[in-house]
Amino acid sequence: MSITLALVLEQTLNGLQYGVMLFLMAAGLTLVFGIMNLVNLAHGSLYMVGAYLATAFTERTGSFVLGVALALPATLLVGVVVEVVALRTLYERDHLDQVLATFGLILFFNELIAIVWGRAAIFTSVPQFLSGHFRVLPGLPYPTYRAVIILVGVAVAILLWGLVTRTRLGMRIRAGASNRTMIAALGVDIRLLYTLVFGLGAALAGLAGAMAGPLYSVQPGMGEAILIQVFVVIVIGGIGSIRGAIVGAIVVGMADTLGRAFLKAGPALASMSIYLLMAAVLFFRPEGFFPARSRS
Amino acid sequence: MALAAAPASAQTVKIGFITTLSGPQGIIGEHMKNSVELALDHLGRKIGGLDVEVIYGDDQVKPDVGKQLADEMLKKHKVNFVAGVIWSNVMLAVAPTVTGAGTFMIGTNAGPHELAGKMCHELFFTTSWQNDQTPEAMGKYMQDQNITDVYAMAPNYAAGKDMVSGFKRYFKNKIVGEVFTQLGQQDYQAEISQLRAANPKAVFVFYPGGMGIQFLKQYAQAGLRGQIPLYSVYTVDEISLPAVKEAALGQFETRYWSPDLKNEANQKYVTEFRKKYGKTPVFYGAQSYDGIMLIDSAVRAVKGDLTNKKGMIAAMRQVDYKSTRGPYKYNVNHFPIENFYLLKAVQDPSGELVMQIQRTVFESHKDSYAGECPMKW
Numbered sequence: 001m002s003i004t005l006a007l008v009l010e011q012t013l014n015g016l017q018y019g020v021m022l023f024l025m026a027a028g029l030t031l032v033f034g035i036m037n038l039v040n041l042a043h044g045s046l047y048m049v050g051a052y053l054a055t056a057f058t059e060r061t062g063s064f065v066l067g068v069a070l071a072l073p074a075t076l077l078v079g080v081v082v083e084v085v086a087l088r089t090l091y092e093r094d095h096l097d098q099v100l101a102t103f104g105l106i107l108f109f110n111e112l113i114a115i116v117w118g119r120a121a122i123f124t125s126v127p128q129f130l131s132g133h134f135r136v137l138p139g140l141p142y143p144t145y146r147a148v149i150i151l152v153g154v155a156v157a158i159l160l161w162g163l164v165t166r167t168r169l170g171m172r173i174r175a176g177a178s179n180r181t182m183i184a185a186l187g188v189d190i191r192l193l194y195t196l197v198f199g200l201g202a203a204l205a206g207l208a209g210a211m212a213g214p215l216y217s218v219q220p221g222m223g224e225a226i227l228i229q230v231f232v233v234i235v236i237g238g239i240g241s242i243r244g245a246i247v248g249a250i251v252v253g254m255a256d257t258l259g260r261a262f263l264k265a266g267p268a269l270a271s272m273s274i275y276l277l278m279a280a281v282l283f284f285r286p287e288g289f290f291p292a293r294s295r296s
Numbered sequence: 297m298a299l300a301a302a303p304a305s306a307q308t309v310k311i312g313f314i315t316t317l318s319g320p321q322g323i324i325g326e327h328m329k330n331s332v333e334l335a336l337d338h339l340g341r342k343i344g345g346l347d348v349e350v351i352y353g354d355d356q357v358k359p360d361v362g363k364q365l366a367d368e369m370l371k372k373h374k375v376n377f378v379a380g381v382i383w384s385n386v387m388l389a390v391a392p393t394v395t396g397a398g399t400f401m402i403g404t405n406a407g408p409h410e411l412a413g414k415m416c417h418e419l420f421f422t423t424s425w426q427n428d429q430t431p432e433a434m435g436k437y438m439q440d441q442n443i444t445d446v447y448a449m450a451p452n453y454a455a456g457k458d459m460v461s462g463f464k465r466y467f468k469n470k471i472v473g474e475v476f477t478q479l480g481q482q483d484y485q486a487e488i489s490q491l492r493a494a495n496p497k498a499v500f501v502f503y504p505g506g507m508g509i510q511f512l513k514q515y516a517q518a519g520l521r522g523q524i525p526l527y528s529v530y531t532v533d534e535i536s537l538p539a540v541k542e543a544a545l546g547q548f549e550t551r552y553w554s555p556d557l558k559n560e561a562n563q564k565y566v567t568e569f570r571k572k573y574g575k576t577p578v579f580y581g582a583q584s585y586d587g588i589m590l591i592d593s594a595v596r597a598v599k600g601d602l603t604n605k606k607g608m609i610a611a612m613r614q615v616d617y618k619s620t621r622g623p624y625k626y627n628v629n630h631f632p633i634e635n636f637y638l639l640k641a642v643q644d645p646s647g648e649l650v651m652q653i654q655r656t657v658f659e660s661h662k663d664s665y666a667g668e669c670p671m672k673w
Contacts, residue, residue: 007493014485110319119323121509121539126517133519143517146485215514216482217506217539221320225482257486260477267452271478 003262006140011261012254013136017146019253020153024208025226026233026245027160028201034240034292035176036091036194039098042082042105043205043230044223050075050206051213051222052113055124064127068210072203079202083195091194110220121219149211156204157246164242173197177240177292229256232274236281238288247289251277307602309343309595310351311588312369314362314380314390317354320506323535324382324580325354328404330573331581332379334565335588337572343588344595351375355382359389366393376602377402379587382580384408384427384455395419400594400608404587405580407631409458413668416629419605421612423586423619425552426631426663427455428462430529433550433636433657434500435466438527440657444469447496449487451507452476459502459529465664472496484511488518496524504530509539516543532641534578537649544649547641552634553579553621554653561589561618576650582620593617613673625660629669633660 029043053074058067086105090098125131126145133141164170172193175183184190209223216222229252237248252274259273281288313332315325329352342348351373353365362381369375370393378394379402381387387406394401395417403411403422411417412426438446448463448471450456456476464471473494475487491499503511508531515521527548534555537544555566555576565585569577590612597611598604613626624634636658639651 004493007489010489011486014489017485018483114322119320119326120535121506123539123541125513125541125543131517141519143519145517212482215510215517217509217513219320219506219509219539222506225480261486261490267476267478271452 006137007261009137010140010142011257013142013146013150014261015254015257016250017150017153017253018257019250020150021208021212022226022230022233022253023153023246023249024156024204024211025230026237026249027156027242028204029230030234030237030240030242030245031173031177031197032201033234035173035180035197037180038087038091039095039102040087041099041102041227042109043201044225044227045106045109046075046079046082046202046205046223047209047212047226048109048113048220048223049078050209051124051216051218052117052122052209053206054210055122055213055218058124064130068207071206071210075206075209076199076203079206080195080199082202083198087198088191088194106224109223113220119220121217124213124218126214145214152207152211156207160242169196174292229274232278234288236278236288238291240292241288241290244288244290244292307600308347308349309377309591309602310349310373310375311343311591312351312353312366312373312375312378313584314353314355314365314369314378314386315584316357316382317352318356321357321382322354324578327535327575327578327581328380328382328584331565331569331577331585332588334569334572335585335592338564338568339588339592343592344598344600346595346600355386355390357383357386359383359386362386363389363393366390370394370397370399375399377591379591380404380584381406387411391415391417391420398605400591400605402587402591404583407663409663409665412629412631412663413665414670416669416671418609418630418671421590421626421630423590423632424583425634426665427458428465428665429636429658429661429663430550430552431459431462431502432466432664433638433661434527434529434548435463437548437550437638437657438498438500439467439469442469443498445472445495445497446470446500447473447475447491447494447498448500449475449477449491449511450502451479451481453479455504456502463500463529467500481507482510484514485518488514488520491524492518492520499524499526501526501528501531503528505536508532509536512536512540512543512547521546532651534576534651537641537651541649544641545643548654549639549641549651550636550657551579551639551651552632552636553582554637554639554651556650556652557621557637559618559620559622562620562622565620586617586619586621589617589619590615627662627666628671628673629663629666630671631663631666633662635659636661 054067054071057070058064130145136142233248233252237244255277256274259270263270315328317325355362377400382405384406391401401420405424407426532544532547593616594608594611598607624632638654640654642652644650
């Protein structure tokens with residue numbers, strides 16, 4: 001098979017789209033990890049909750065856009081409840097306790113979803129108006145829905161960038177990532193800040209899940225499939241940094257997609273490519289590309 | 297239903313049924329368990345005239361858990377039969393444990409080639425198939441149609457490779473691409489772009505469970521559904537159809553059974569399953585229903601004497617029960633010699649998507665490993 005320019009371009013778009021999806025997940029995870037020092041394995045569950053809620057709301061309202069729009073605040077609310085009920089007590093504990101507790105949350109959410117919606121995958125499809133193709137270049141059709149995902153992801157990245165660098169809340173988030181004790185000493189309500197950050201991360205994961213619904217299989221346990229790659233993203237990008245999450249997600253998305261498409265060394269190596277990349281990054285920059293400046 | 301001739305009428309037949317009941321794959325176990333219960337309903341809650349107790353175990357798709365369950369069923373519950381098991385790797389851990397303890401193992405799904413060949417055992421029977429048989433049928437059909445320039449895809453693990461090699465045992469035309477993807481992969485867009493660029497005349501895939509749902513949706517979204525015909529094994533079934541709907545329309549599969557197979561036992565099973573559970577049954581269920589019926593036939597033949605294992609082996613070899621697939625025979629390795637059909641996903645008059653039999657591909661098809669089995673009878 002000859003490798004044409006159009007094919008390389010198409011695969012680049014595929015990599016970008018995958019990267020955008022990873023970014024939406026990674027943004028929340030990296031903030032929670034960086035600011036709250038919490039390893040949250042249940043981040044994938046919020047992605048699953050987002051996918052199910054969006055599907056349910058879409059069915060109710062008959063509109064995909066409305067379904068996704070309603071799923072966002074709903075997932076945010078679920079995130080806030082989880083933070084207040086379960087995670088608050090874990091901040092002072094060590095990482096092993098957090099991993100155990102959030103792993104418990106994964107089991108809880110998977111069974112809860114199975115009780116409410118059943119274990120079988122449920123039906124989702126790309127809405128009619130986004131189901132076609134458009135021509136990026138002559139001879140290069142690209143699915144409209146995937147292009148929309150790229151646009152939404154870029155828009156969210158810009159908004160988040162603005163929020164973190166240009167607003168008061170963003171300043172506090174950055175301060176929280178750099179030095180938790182100091183920001184608490186300065187009189188910022190750190191509890192409220194944590195709840196807000198966690199809710200925001202949940203909403204972003206929910207958005208990723210809602211948009212993933214029509215592409216992937218919406219079933220219990222769907223969140224765990226993507227979570228590993230998201231951890232790779234935040235490790236490469238640097239924990240606690242939105243900029244790192246953007247760069248890490250694009251790098252991982254590209255490496256994975258282009259590796260699968262063009263590496264002729266076999267499927268085993270292609271599926272290892274992102275982990276090899278992570279090992280290389282950790283060797284040269286142990287803290288990732290853009291670590292949040294922290295003093296421990 | 298009391299059998300006056302039964303030597304120990306107070307006796308209870310104990311069956312340990314191992315399947316997957318939790319996690320994403322728990323849906324398969326649910327269908328199997330429901331089918332076991334339906335079979336018991338149809339038998340008046342008796343096995344061969346004796347009272348019956350079924351102990352269900354959840355293997356969590358883990359061979360070590362499956363083995364522990366088998367040990368517990370054998371030692372604590374003292375079961376007379378162990379049945380079920382979805383996954384080949386779990387089966388390879390469970391079957392030798394059970395048969396080694398002198399107890400019957402009735403497989404109702406997994407058919408790893410080891411158990412059909414060198415590791416065959418007189419106490420092991422299966423009501424399903426050997427893994428290679430289904431892709432062999434697809435290879436034969438596509439070869440018979442003289443389809444060429446085929447692009448093959450499967451996940452990169454033991455069963456994925458078996459499926460492709462089984463396919464190639466009967467398909468001898470040109471294969472333009474062979475791609476193995478990561479097990480559990482969600483997004484196939486990169487592979488689909490490569491596939492489109494290779495411009496094949498047909499595509500053969502094996503993507504069980506959630507992978508299949510993802511692949512089919514993305515294949516349709518890429519606009520390839522109407523362009524390049526898709527042939528598959530274990531990718532579209534009655535569990536995944538409601539989740540993919542139109543994206544599966546026109547899909548070809550090969551299988552030994554289908555809900556629309558016309559025979560009395562099958563029509564009873566499908567109708568009553570729909571009535572009791574409100575769903576269309578799937579082949580995993582039909583095999584499990586058959587498993588219980590096979591056990592019933594054996595216990596009936598020895599008049600409830602559960603110590604007469606020789607008698608039960610002889611009875612099971614006769615296949616003296618009404619299978620949902622219609623009549624079949626056992627090969628020397630206790631794997632069925634059975635028909636395989638070509639199925640197609642079509643819309644029925646009510647608008648529901650169903651798998652429908654198009655034609656018979658193999659009549660009385662034997663598996664390729666029976667020759668390696670030292671058993672003689």
